[in-house]
Amino acid sequence: MKTISCMKIDEQLLKSYSAENKTYKEREAIFREGESPSFYFQIIEGSVKLNNYNDEGKEFIHNILGKGQSFGDPLLFIDKQYPVNAVVLKPTTLIRVPRKNFINLIKENPHISLELNACLSHRLYYQTIMMQNMASQNPLARIKGLFNYLKSYSDCEDTHSFNIKLTRQQIADLTGLRVETIIRTIKKMEKDNLVKIKDRKICY
Structure with missing residues (x-):
């Protein structure tokens, strides 16, 4: 059975909705647990881990993502705060779209919405x-x-x-x-x- 890869949205389409490139250094936080979601993120180059810590300070890694993968997008559709941190593992460049603009992109491009739902x-x-x-x-x-x-x-x-x-x-x-x-x-x-x-x- 063929798998469905993590959806990658065309960068030119993202830029038409005010996307911007942003570069992060190793160990820099992109967002932290408890913050409100503000952007759709897609990795151009680099690596990002999603993690949090228990009450004893032990780290739990939820996922490690790389080039072409997106993250944080499910929370853009609900009124909830991030349950995890997103931390850079090595120098990383992202393309990010403001939350409101990303919602408009989905509304105006139904095929993206269907692909996102499948993903x-x-x-x-x-x-x-x-x-x-x-x-x-x-x-x-x-x-x-x-x-x-x-x-x-x-x-x-x-x-x-x-x-x-x-x-x-x-x-x-x-x-x-x-x-x-x-x-x-x-x-x-x-x-x-x-x-x-x-x-x-x-x-x-």
Whole structure:
């Protein structure tokens, strides 16, 4: 079954609705938990993580996004504050559209609205599957749930065609597992041909 990648809106169309490019430095926050949504964000170059912290200060990473991917858009349609932070992992350039202008773009371009609905539904589906796997005590189920969720944002369909652009530590943070458990389980996945390792990079 073909996956639906995270929707990328044409940059010229975005600019016709007063979009602007903005560059961020490593570790700079794009927005913080509790702030009100003001923009649609789409990554031109770089990498962004969505995270928050529990009462004990432990970080939980919800997702790591890269070139061509958007984030924060679901909250533009409801009166809610951000439940996560968006933090830059490496120097990043975004294109962003003010909330009101983005709503107008959707209204005036129905095909974008349909694509956005499909993208959001797809994300919700895979997020639900991932959460079910995260409840498992089996490390393999947790890691596969995460990898399937990340792969759902791409156009990769074939086995071993998707590059997991995460460190072992980031995978541990996303799954709530120890780094040692991640390393051991991924080695077993490689042995069982569930992944291939090329120059320490994981292909799923």
